[in-house]
Amino acid sequence: MTAQPSIQRKTRKELLSEWRHAEVLDAAGRIFAARGYSATNVEEIAKEAGMAKGTIYLYFKSKEEIFAEVLGRDLQALTDRTIEAMSAAEMFSGRVKIFLNLRLEYLRSKQNFLRIYLDEFASRSARPKPVADAMDKMFRRDLEFMQWCVVRAMARDEIRQVPAEAAAYAIFDLARGFVQRHLNGWTPLTLEEDVAFVHSMILNGLQKDKS
Amino acid sequence: MTAQPSIQRKTRKELLSEWRHAEVLDAAGRIFAARGYSATNVEEIAKEAGMAKGTIYLYFKSKEEIFAEVLGRDLQALTDRTIEAMSAAEMFSGRVKIFLNLRLEYLRSKQNFLRIYLDEFASRSARPKPVADAMDKMFRRDLEFMQWCVVRAMARDEIRQVPAEAAAYAIFDLARGFVQRHLNGWTPLTLEEDVAFVHSMILNGLQKDKS
Amino acid sequence: MTAQPSIQRKTRKELLSEWRHAEVLDAAGRIFAARGYSATNVEEIAKEAGMAKGTIYLYFKSKEEIFAEVLGRDLQALTDRTIEAMSAAEMFSGRVKIFLNLRLEYLRSKQNFLRIYLDEFASRSARPKPVADAMDKMFRRDLEFMQWCVVRAMARDEIRQVPAEAAAYAIFDLARGFVQRHLNGWTPLTLEEDVAFVHSMILNGLQKDKS
Amino acid sequence: MTAQPSIQRKTRKELLSEWRHAEVLDAAGRIFAARGYSATNVEEIAKEAGMAKGTIYLYFKSKEEIFAEVLGRDLQALTDRTIEAMSAAEMFSGRVKIFLNLRLEYLRSKQNFLRIYLDEFASRSARPKPVADAMDKMFRRDLEFMQWCVVRAMARDEIRQVPAEAAAYAIFDLARGFVQRHLNGWTPLTLEEDVAFVHSMILNGLQKDKS
DNA sequence: TATGAATGAGCTTTCATTCAT
DNA sequence: TATGAATGAAAGCTCATTCAT
Numbered sequence: 047m048t049a050q051p052s053i054q055r056k057t058r059k060e061l062l063s064e065w066r067h068a069e070v071l072d073a074a075g076r077i078f079a080a081r082g083y084s085a086t087n088v089e090e091i092a093k094e095a096g097m098a099k100g101t102i103y104l105y106f107k108s109k110e111e112i113f114a115e116v117l118g119r120d121l122q123a124l125t126d127r128t129i130e131a132m133s134a135a136e137m138f139s140g141r142v143k144i145f146l147n148l149r150l151e152y153l154r155s156k157q158n159f160l161r162i163y164l165d166e167f168a169s170r171s172a173r174p175k176p177v178a179d180a181m182d183k184m185f186r187r188d189l190e191f192m193q194w195c196v197v198r199a200m201a202r203d204e205i206r207q208v209p210a211e212a213a214a215y216a217i218f219d220l221a222r223g224f225v226q227r228h229l230n231g232w233t234p235l236t237l238e239e240d241v242a243f244v245h246s247m248i249l250n251g252l253q254k255d256k257s
Numbered sequence: 258m259t260a261q262p263s264i265q266r267k268t269r270k271e272l273l274s275e276w277r278h279a280e281v282l283d284a285a286g287r288i289f290a291a292r293g294y295s296a297t298n299v300e301e302i303a304k305e306a307g308m309a310k311g312t313i314y315l316y317f318k319s320k321e322e323i324f325a326e327v328l329g330r331d332l333q334a335l336t337d338r339t340i341e342a343m344s345a346a347e348m349f350s351g352r353v354k355i356f357l358n359l360r361l362e363y364l365r366s367k368q369n370f371l372r373i374y375l376d377e378f379a380s381r382s383a384r385p386k387p388v389a390d391a392m393d394k395m396f397r398r399d400l401e402f403m404q405w406c407v408v409r410a411m412a413r414d415e416i417r418q419v420p421a422e423a424a425a426y427a428i429f430d431l432a433r434g435f436v437q438r439h440l441n442g443w444t445p446l447t448l449e450e451d452v453a454f455v456h457s458m459i460l461n462g463l464q465k466d467k468s
Numbered sequence: 469m470t471a472q473p474s475i476q477r478k479t480r481k482e483l484l485s486e487w488r489h490a491e492v493l494d495a496a497g498r499i500f501a502a503r504g505y506s507a508t509n510v511e512e513i514a515k516e517a518g519m520a521k522g523t524i525y526l527y528f529k530s531k532e533e534i535f536a537e538v539l540g541r542d543l544q545a546l547t548d549r550t551i552e553a554m555s556a557a558e559m560f561s562g563r564v565k566i567f568l569n570l571r572l573e574y575l576r577s578k579q580n581f582l583r584i585y586l587d588e589f590a591s592r593s594a595r596p597k598p599v600a601d602a603m604d605k606m607f608r609r610d611l612e613f614m615q616w617c618v619v620r621a622m623a624r625d626e627i628r629q630v631p632a633e634a635a636a637y638a639i640f641d642l643a644r645g646f647v648q649r650h651l652n653g654w655t656p657l658t659l660e661e662d663v664a665f666v667h668s669m670i671l672n673g674l675q676k677d678k679s
Numbered sequence: 680m681t682a683q684p685s686i687q688r689k690t691r692k693e694l695l696s697e698w699r700h701a702e703v704l705d706a707a708g709r710i711f712a713a714r715g716y717s718a719t720n721v722e723e724i725a726k727e728a729g730m731a732k733g734t735i736y737l738y739f740k741s742k743e744e745i746f747a748e749v750l751g752r753d754l755q756a757l758t759d760r761t762i763e764a765m766s767a768a769e770m771f772s773g774r775v776k777i778f779l780n781l782r783l784e785y786l787r788s789k790q791n792f793l794r795i796y797l798d799e800f801a802s803r804s805a806r807p808k809p810v811a812d813a814m815d816k817m818f819r820r821d822l823e824f825m826q827w828c829v830v831r832a833m834a835r836d837e838i839r840q841v842p843a844e845a846a847a848y849a850i851f852d853l854a855r856g857f858v859q860r861h862l863n864g865w866t867p868l869t870l871e872e873d874v875a876f877v878h879s880m881i882l883n884g885l886q887k888d889k890s
Numbered sequence: 891t892a893t894g895a896a897t898g899a900g901c902t903t904t905c906a907t908t909c910a911t
Numbered sequence: 912t913a914t915g916a917a918t919g920a921a922a923g924c925t926c927a928t929t930c931a932t
Contacts, residue, residue, distance in 0.1 A: 059891095084295035087926060098893045100929080109927065209446055212438075212454045219434030223426050235420055243423050251462035270915095277916090299902065309918045314903070481912095506717035509905060520914045522908080531906065631868055634876050637856050645852030649845075657842055665845050673884035692894095699895090721923065731897045733925080742923065 067105045070095050071119055074112045083113055121184035124152060129191045138199030142217065142248050145192070146241050149221050153228060153237070189214050196252075205252040213252060220244050278316045281306050282330060285323045294324055335363060336399045343402070349410035353428065353459050356403070357452050360432045364439055364448070400425055407463075416463040424463060431455050489527045492517050497538045505535055546574060547610045554613070560621035564639065564670050567614070568663050571643050611636050618674075627674040635674060642666050700738045702728050704752060707745045716746055754818070757785060762824045771832035775850065775881050778825070779874050782854050787870075822847050829885075838885040846885060853877050 073095035077086045088109055092099040106112045128148050135141045192214040199205045224244050227233045233240060284306035288297045299320050303310040317323045339359050346352045403425040410416045435455050438444045444451060495517035499508050510531055514521040528534045550570050557563045614636040621627045646666050649655045655662060706728035710719045721742050725732045739745045761781050768774045825847040832838045857877050860866045866873060 062891095088928085089926075092894095099927090100893050100895095101891080103928070104891070208457075209450065209454055211444055212446055212451055213458075215434050215438055215444070216431055216455065216458050219430045220427055222434075223430030227423075227426055233422060233426070235423055239420065240423055243420055244427065246419075247424075247427050247458075247462035250464065251458035253461065274916090298900080310902090311904080311919060312917050315916065320902070484912095510907085511905080514915095521906090522914050522916095523912080525907070526912070630879075631872065631876055633866060634860075634868055634873055635880075637860055637866070638853055638877065638880050641852045641856030642849055644856075645848050649848055655844060655848070657845055661842065662845055665842055666849065668841075669846075669849050669880075669884040672886060673880040675883060696895090720921080722921095732923090733898065734896055736924065737895065 063105070066097070066101075069097075070102055070105055070112065071116055075116045075120070078113060078116055118184060124148075125184050125188045128188055132191070132195065138195060138202075138204045138252075139249055141195050141199075143245055145217070146221060146224070146245055149225055150237055150241055153225050189218060192217055199252075203254070205249075206254045208252060216251070217248055220247060274316075277308075277312075280308075281313055281316055281323065282327055286327045286331070289324060289327055332396070335359075339399055340402045343406065349406060349413075349415045349463075350460055352406050354456055356428070357432060357435070357456055360436055361448055361452055364436050400429065403428055410463075414465070416460075417465045419463060427462070428459055431458060485527070488519070488523075491519075492524055492527055492534065493538055493541055496534045497542070500535060500538055543607070546570075550610055551613045554617065560617060560624075560626045560674075561671055563617050563621075565667055567639070568643060568646070568667055571647055572659055572663055574647075611640060614639055621674075625676070627671075628676045630674060638673070639670055642669060696738075699730075699734075702730075703735055703738055703745065704749055708749045708753070711746060711749055721745075757781075758821045761821055765824065765828065771828060771835075771837045771885075772882055774828050776878055778850070779854060779857070779878055782858055783870055783874055785858075822851065825850055832885075836887070838882075839887045841885060849884070850881055853880060 070091065074086075074091045077090050077094055080086075081090075086109075088102060089099055091112065092102050095102070102112070106115070128145060131148055132141045132144050135144050189211075193210045196205070196208070196210040196213045200207055200210070221244065224240055228237060228240065235243070281302065285297075285302045288302050288305055291297075292301075297320075299313055300310055302323070303313050306313070313323070317326070339356065342355050342359055343352045346355055400422075404421050407416070407419070407421040407424045411418055411421070432455065435451055439448060439451065446454070492513065496508075496513045499512050499516055502508075503512075508531075510524060511521055513534065514524050517524070524534070528537070550567065553566050553570055554563045557566055611633075615632045618627070618630070618632040618635045622629055622632070643666065646662055650659060650662065657665070703724065707719075707724045710724050710727055713719075714723075719742075721735055722732050724745065725735050728735070735745070739748070761778065764777050764781055765774045768777055822844075826843045829838070829841070829843040829846045833840055833843070854877065857873055861870060861873065868876070
């Protein structure tokens with residue numbers, strides 16, 4: 047079999063290109079997390095990524111695009127893992143526990159990401175459209191899955207009848223608050239105690255009337 | 258009784274000054290709400306307030322100060338009203354209902370304010386210290402009152418034993434999500450339906466085990 | 469004799485007006501001396517003069533005009549006194565001594581004025597034309613008198629033959645340096661010692677050859 | 680011998696950078712000389728240097744820094760040349776002549792520089808500290824050398840006993856006045872005539888009593 | 891492909907001057 | 912006459928983006 051240099055080289059180039067792309071995203075993630083969107087400047091990202099400012103623009107059209115991808119990439123991963131892991135549990139109670147534990151694990155491993163996620167998700171309205179859209183899309187997928195879980199739990203009579211979408215939101219809201227509390231050191235509870243409390247809030251909040 | 262022109266004149270001037278001050282805050286509130294902090298420029302605020310850029314600086318030392326006051330003013334009012342109104346109810350259930358209804362009323366009358374509050378509260382970490390501090394202080398007051406309500410409800414055996422601070426946070430988280438949902442048009446529920454659901458989530462979530 | 473109210477009132481008004489005019493100049497003199505021309509702002513002058521900013525503009529067309537008059541007024545006084553006092557001496561040597569002693573006295577009583585005079589005289593070229601012109605005019609009068617003294621001294625055979633204008637300049641240069649030295653604390657000499665030295669420099673410098 | 684491209688390239692870049700740096704200084708020198716410090720704005724310097732405003736800030740941190748360097752650069756050169764050239768003469772009389780001729784030569788070749796030097800040196804007190812300090816340092820060096828020359832001349836019995844520092848100042852004062860006179864066209868004397876006169880003023884002024 | 895110097899629009903803030911009262 | 916609130920041009924400086932090398 048003879049060499050296929052053109053393909054190989056192209057592939058190599060593509061790999062290199064992807065690698066650079068990812069390096070920028072990593073660096074940008076760190077800087078955005080530390081400073082927020084507007085206070086971060088491209089020069090810093092370039093320095094953090096170990097390349098020149100101009101090089102950044104070979105891989106991204108604008109600062110905004112970098113930001114959108116930074117959020118998108120991590121959200122994608124979180125969303126994928128969340129859906130996959132929750133699917134493994136049968137009962138709603140278990141699924142909520144898994145959901146919370148995943149958030150908790152993320153809290154431990156990706157404080158940076160969560161910080162920008164929380165900051166910028168809330169600031170969505172002030173952000174350029176594309177960024178807001180990218181964030182919404184990811185968030186929606188997660189939320190829809192949770193909503194589906196709620197619907198299923200109602201059908202299986204595990205929880206009382208509630209508006210499914212609002213319930214899914216409520217779960218996300220409680221989880222978001224939980225993460226924020228610990229990120230900012232706003233609570234004396236240990237992570238485990240707090241997870242247990244939030245879990246009980248959700249399940250009690252949605253439980254069937256014990257009449 | 259003869260006129261007291263000096264007092265009158267002084268009062269009139271002071272009133273005018275306060276009026277201008279307030280006009281800037283109103284205008285700034287609208288613009289900040291629409292664009293966020295960094296994307297807002299002083300020129301626009303001036304235009305919105307119907308005055309020249311320089312005039313703004315007669316009433317405020319800096320853009321940052323305007324922002325701090327915009328947030329502070331509305332937060333103060335909301336906090337005051339919340340604490341006062343909740344105190345009027347005896348039972349925890351009633352207090353939560355009042356809390357949610359106040360948030361709902363605010364949602365209706367002050368969409369602008371809520372938007373910045375939500376945006377910038379979440380972006381706290383990226384804000385200049387003084388702004389973040391002002392926001393925290395107000396929020397703390399509200400939260401502490403809610404926490405005290407939770408403690409009292411536990412003592413009166415209205416709800417189960419829970420970590421009071423975490424419970425107070427959970428209530429705020431659910432309320433925040435509720436407001437955000439409606440602000441962004443993210444739910445098909447009417448405001449009343451949603452308030453009822455969130456109320457049931459909180460009370461069920463904290464209710465005594467019906468075992 | 470009946471009253472002549474119109475004239476009287478007009479006179480009174482004129483007096484008041486002149487009084488205000490002078491008050492502004494006094495205040496401006498202090499501030500300009502402390503901060504220099506560009507670093508002084510009209511607000512400060514108004515505050516120092518105990519009146520409102522707008523009032524200033526009833527008496528002066530511009531900040532620049534104030535400055536020109538401040539310099540002009542003091543220069544006028546200094547020039548008048550200098551010429552008058554020097555005329556009282558018969559011999560050139562005595563005149564130079566008087567000249568230096570007047571500068572010295574001014575140094576003691578009008579440090580402020582001298583500071584602006586020195587600063588701004590040297591910066592003449594950077595100043596608006598009218599200011600530079602006013603300064604020049606005053607300075608010229610002084611200089612011309614000194615030049616005339618030199619011519620007379622040569623005619624009376626008190627000093628050697630020198631270019632009179634250049635000699636007058638030289639005397640002013642030495643006096644200026646002397647004042648600057650002491651204003652800035654740049655010399656260990658006492659005022660008296662320094663005056664004596666400068667006097668000897670001038671007289672020796674211009675003396676007849678002792679061949 | 681093969682090429683050393685890395686070194687060459689680096690050198691080239693450095694050269695280019697220094698060249699730009701110098702271009703800004705040259706342009707700034709011209710504008711500052713024409714308008715003075717505060718009346719000069721960065722935009723104009725940029726235009727004069729044929730580059731954009733932002734480019735200036737790649738080479739200098741602030742307008743003030745540009746100014747300090749403009750003055751510093753020329754003062755350095757003048758000071759160095761002055762000290763070196765004066766050292767070549769043996770007698771005090773010769774040194775003073777060299778000193779004056781150097782000033783004269785500078786007057787011819789660097790009118791711009793002298794203008795700012797004179798302007799801003801006198802306005803020292805109104806300047807930002809670092810600028811004033813830089814100017815003082817240079818001036819001091821020159822002055823100290825002159826003072827040392829005076830001391831030496833006294834020791835060698837070339838001149839009479841005088842306070843050395845005051846004498847050095849006097850020489851500078853006379854030279855300053857001489858330059859100013861010609862810069863502003865205030866004298867009918869030719870440069871040569873005036874130099875001769877100032878020289879005689881200094882030497883006569885300091886000469887031993889011919890008693 | 892990679893660079894980083896260059897750009898210039900845009901920012902916040904100051905202040906001489908005007909003008910309604 | 913006296914006021915000081917209002918004005919808006921202009922300043923110094925930053926930084927996302929472009930482009931010659």
